[in-house]
Amino acid sequence: xxxxxxxxxxxxxxxxxxxxxxxxxxxxxxxxxxxxxxxxxxxxxxxxxxxxxxxxxxxxxxxxxxxxxxxxxxxxxxxxxxxxxxxxxxxxxxxxxxxxxxxxxxxxxxxxxxxxxxxxxxxxxxxxxxxxxxxxxxxxxxxxxxxxxxxxxxxxxxxxxxxxxxxxxxxxxxxxxxxxxxxxxxxxxxxxxxxxxxxxxxxxxxxxxxxxxxxxxxx
Numbered sequence: 774x775x776x777x778x779x780x781x782x783x784x785x786x787x788x789x790x791x792x793x794x795x796x797x798x799x800x801x802x803x804x805x806x807x808x809x810x811x812x813x814x815x816x817x818x819x820x821x822x823x824x825x826x827x828x829x830x831x832x833x834x835x836x837x838x839x840x841x842x843x844x845x846x847x848x849x850x851x852x853x854x855x856x857x858x859x860x861x862x863x864x865x866x867x868x869x870x871x872x873x874x875x876x877x878x879x880x881x882x883x884x885x886x887x888x889x890x891x892x893x894x895x896x897x898x899x900x901x902x903x904x905x906x907x908x909x910x911x912x913x914x915x916x917x918x919x920x921x922x923x924x925x926x927x928x929x930x931x932x933x934x935x936x937x938x939x940x941x942x943x944x945x946x947x948x949x950x951x952x953x954x955x956x957x958x959x960x961x962x963x964x965x966x967x968x969x970x971x972x973x974x975x976x977x978x979x980x981x982x983x984x985x986x987x988x989x990x991x992x
Contacts (some may be wrong), residue, residue, distance in 0.1 A: 790932075790990065791940060794924050795983040798916035802909045804899035804973040807881045810849065811892040812870040816931050822851055825866040830840070831869050840910075841884055844875035870895060878973070889892045906978065910946050913980040921982045933986040942984035 813830040815823040831848065839845040849870035854863045871892070883896065890976045900908070921942070929937045 790934075790988045791985050792988060793983070793985050794928065795981060796917050796924050797882055797919060797979060798913040798918035799977055799979045800913055800916075801907060801975045802901050802978045804901055805905050806900050806902040807875055807878055807973070808896070808930055809872070809873045809881065809884070809885050809897045810870055810895040812868055812895050813892050814866065814868040816856060816864055818864050820851045820865040822924055823865055824853065827867045827869050832989065833869060834871060834891050835842055835889050836903060837887065838871070838884060839874060841875070841880060843877055844873055844881060844884060847872050861921040877916055891957045901978070902974055909978045910980055913978060914944060914946075914982075917980045917982040921984065925986045928972060928986075929988055933991070935991060936989045937986045938989070940985040940987055942982060945981045945983070947979045 811834065813834075815826050817823050836847070838844060848961045849872055850882060851869040853865060853867050854867050855862045871882065873884065885894065923936050925939075929935075
């Protein structure tokens, strides 16, 4: 019987040194969505009567707002809370809010002006729409990854290494921020409120890329 000796050549694994890197990209994005929160609030002794008054005012405001096809409207929190004076309950407070959002500043401004005859304005502000934010983030992710790659190559050259490989990478995008508040001019009780002055402006959107690379060791 003829014996056969088989020799297996095992290639030694290439070794790497790990380095953590990060890079970011920032861009200005135009605010394109106007958001307003309005509310009705009543105080008194009879919570049922207060609830009816608040409901009537909010229902009328919703009916008017829904006539605008390009403006989204939704009801927010409804609260009935006791009112205290010197630790003694003196009555009740009933409050409900509605939220409006739209892209047409002129229509939004006019609607807010009309609704101020029924409701109080809590806040008016601009923000970036989800669609605009997503498009901006997609662009900035590519920029940030490119900056990360360039930095990794620069480190490799600086360390005198022939190359690197990516071990892991994380991409962090800025959370959606709330509406940028706009100043609302106070109106006298006997004056019809004028449409608010609305300037959209812009916001910074930032994307950060962090990760670990392994630098190839010269053998």
